[in-house]
Amino acid sequence: MTPLRRIWGLMYRHLTLFRRSWPRLLDLAYWPVLQMCIWGFTSSFFAARLGASAGGITIAALLGGVLLWEMALRSHLGFAVTFMEEIWSRNLGHIFISPLRPWELIAALVAMSMIRMLLGVLPAATLAALLYHFNLLSVGPVIVLFAANLMMMGWWIALGCISLILAQGGGAETLVWSMLVGLAPLAAVYYPVSVMPHWLQAIALSLPAAHVFEGLRAAVRFGVVRWDHLAWAFGLNAAWLTGATLLFWQQFQAARRNGALMNIGE
Amino acid sequence: MNVIEVSALTKRYRETLAVDAIAFTVREGETVGLLGGNGAGKTTTIAMLLGLLVPTSGRIGVLGHDMARDRFAPLAQMNFSSPYVALPARLTVAENLRVYGHLYNVAGIDRRIAELADELDLHGFLDRAAGKLSAGQKTRVALAKSLINRPRLLLLDEPTASLDPDTGDLVRSWLERYRAQSGCTLLLASHNMAEVERLCDQVLMMKAGRIVDRGTPSDLLARYNRDDLEDVFLDIARDRQVVTA
Structure with missing residues (x-):
C-alpha cells in the first residue's frame, strides 16, 4: 500500500490546488468548451446543407474528432503541467529526496492527467449533447479504446517534453504548450490521411492519433470497428511509450549526475 | 553505529572539482557541522548524501545502506531542511x-x-x-x-540563514532539545560559527572541495589558538599558518 500512498500524496498536493482555485478549474474546461462551440456551429452549418443522413455523419465525425483530440491535448497538458508546477514552486528537490520512486511520480502524473482531462472534456461533451445533440458514446463502446490510445499518446509526448526540460532546463518549457498542437496537422483529426501528400502519409501513420481518427470516421460513417487501425494505434503507442520512458530515465539519471535536479527552473 | 560513512567521495563537473576525495563518518546521535566558504563543497556533499546528485566516484553509506544501490530505504528514515x-x-x-x-x-x-x-x-x-x-x-x-x-538522520543546510537573532536562537534551542529527546543524528552546513560551536560535536572544515581540518569545536579552537570558530574559519579560508600556543 505504501507506493499507492506516496502516489496519493503527490495527487493530493495537486488536487488541493484545484479545490481552492476556481480559475484553475475554469482554465481546464475553457478551451475545450470554446472549441466545441466553434466546431459545433460550423458542423451544424454544413449539416444543414448536406441533409439529415450526411449531416449527421458530418456532425459526428467533426465533433467526435474535436472531443477526442481534446482528450489527447488535455492528457498531454495534464501530465506535463503537473510536473512543471513542481518546477515553478521550486519543490522538485523535496520530491526527489523523498522515498517517492520515479515510477510512482509517473503514476501520479498519469492519474492527475486523467483527472484534468475529465474535468476539461466532460463540460465540452455535455455541451455537444445539449446544443448539437451529439453523444460521444453513440459511436459505440470502441470509443473507450480510441480515448485510451489518445491519452497514451498525450502521456508519451509529455514524457518526451519533461525529458527535454530535464536536459535543457526551463527554456524547454514552452515546448510543452506547442508540441502536441504542432502534431495536429499530422493527426488527421478532421480529414482522412489519404488527402495528405504520399510522403506525408507515412509520417502521419507513425502517429497513433492518425489511426484513431481513421477508425473514428469508419465507425461513424459505416458503423464498423477498424481493428487494424486500433491494433496499429496500440502498437505504436507501446513503442513510443517505451521510447519516451527510456528517454525520461536516461535524462533523469543525467540530471542526477550533472546537478540539474538541484537548480532546475532557476 | 555509524549513520553516515563517506569514503573517497568525489564530484567533478567537467573541469570543476566540486568535492575532492573526502572521507568522514558520523556516529548515531552525533551532530556534525560542515563549515566552509561559498563554493567549498558543502551543499554538493549534502546533495550527494540525499541521493539528489550522483558522485563521480567514492562511496556513501547512510544508515547501513549503499546510496548508489539502495537510496530509497535510507531516504524514508532521513530528511532535509533548507531555507x-x-x-x-x-x-x-x-x-x-x-x-x-x-x-x-x-x-x-x-x-x-x-x-x-x-x-x-x-x-x-x-x-x-x-x-x-x-x-x-x-x-x-x-x-x-x-x-x-x-527522521533518524536530519540534514540541515544553513537552518537559521536570514533569521533575526531571536528567531535564530529559538530554532537552535529547539534543535538542541529535539536532538536530546530523539537521539537524532544531525549534519549541519552553516556559515554561522556561533551556531556550529553551540550545536556541533564535530566540525568538518571544507575548502575547495576538500576537508582541510576536523575535530571538536574546542579541539579546533585549541589547535588554531583562537577564541572563536570565526577566527579559525578565517585562518583556514585565508591560508594562515596555525599559531601554536
Whole structure:
C-alpha cells in the first residue's frame, strides 16, 4: 500500500490546488468548451446543407474528432503541467529526496492527467449533447479504446517534453504548450490521411492519433470497428511509450549526475 | 553505529572539482557541522548524501545502506531542511505537511501535524498559505516538514540563514532539545560559527572541495589558538599558518 500512498500524496498536493482555485478549474474546461462551440456551429452549418443522413455523419465525425483530440491535448497538458508546477514552486528537490520512486511520480502524473482531462472534456461533451445533440458514446463502446490510445499518446509526448526540460532546463518549457498542437496537422483529426501528400502519409501513420481518427470516421460513417487501425494505434503507442520512458530515465539519471535536479527552473 | 560513512567521495563537473576525495563518518546521535566558504563543497556533499546528485566516484553509506544501490530505504528514515528549497506556496502549512506525511508514509498524519504544531508553535498559521509566511515562520514550517517522518538522520543546510537573532536562537534551542529527546543524528552546513560551536560535536572544515581540518569545536579552537570558530574559519579560508600556543 505504501507506493499507492506516496502516489496519493503527490495527487493530493495537486488536487488541493484545484479545490481552492476556481480559475484553475475554469482554465481546464475553457478551451475545450470554446472549441466545441466553434466546431459545433460550423458542423451544424454544413449539416444543414448536406441533409439529415450526411449531416449527421458530418456532425459526428467533426465533433467526435474535436472531443477526442481534446482528450489527447488535455492528457498531454495534464501530465506535463503537473510536473512543471513542481518546477515553478521550486519543490522538485523535496520530491526527489523523498522515498517517492520515479515510477510512482509517473503514476501520479498519469492519474492527475486523467483527472484534468475529465474535468476539461466532460463540460465540452455535455455541451455537444445539449446544443448539437451529439453523444460521444453513440459511436459505440470502441470509443473507450480510441480515448485510451489518445491519452497514451498525450502521456508519451509529455514524457518526451519533461525529458527535454530535464536536459535543457526551463527554456524547454514552452515546448510543452506547442508540441502536441504542432502534431495536429499530422493527426488527421478532421480529414482522412489519404488527402495528405504520399510522403506525408507515412509520417502521419507513425502517429497513433492518425489511426484513431481513421477508425473514428469508419465507425461513424459505416458503423464498423477498424481493428487494424486500433491494433496499429496500440502498437505504436507501446513503442513510443517505451521510447519516451527510456528517454525520461536516461535524462533523469543525467540530471542526477550533472546537478540539474538541484537548480532546475532557476 | 555509524549513520553516515563517506569514503573517497568525489564530484567533478567537467573541469570543476566540486568535492575532492573526502572521507568522514558520523556516529548515531552525533551532530556534525560542515563549515566552509561559498563554493567549498558543502551543499554538493549534502546533495550527494540525499541521493539528489550522483558522485563521480567514492562511496556513501547512510544508515547501513549503499546510496548508489539502495537510496530509497535510507531516504524514508532521513530528511532535509533548507531555507533555499521552498514548499508549495499556495498550499497551507497543514496541507504541505499532509503531502509530505503521505510521501513518507507517516502513520496518523493529523496527530503528527498537531504534535509538530505544538513543538514548533505553528498553530497560529497552520491554515495559512505557505507563501504568505514570514521568514521565521517559513523556517519553522521547513523544520516541521523535515521532522514529519521522525527522521533518524536530519540534514540541515544553513537552518537559521536570514533569521533575526531571536528567531535564530529559538530554532537552535529547539534543535538542541529535539536532538536530546530523539537521539537524532544531525549534519549541519552553516556559515554561522556561533551556531556550529553551540550545536556541533564535530566540525568538518571544507575548502575547495576538500576537508582541510576536523575535530571538536574546542579541539579546533585549541589547535588554531583562537577564541572563536570565526577566527579559525578565517585562518583556514585565508591560508594562515596555525599559531601554536
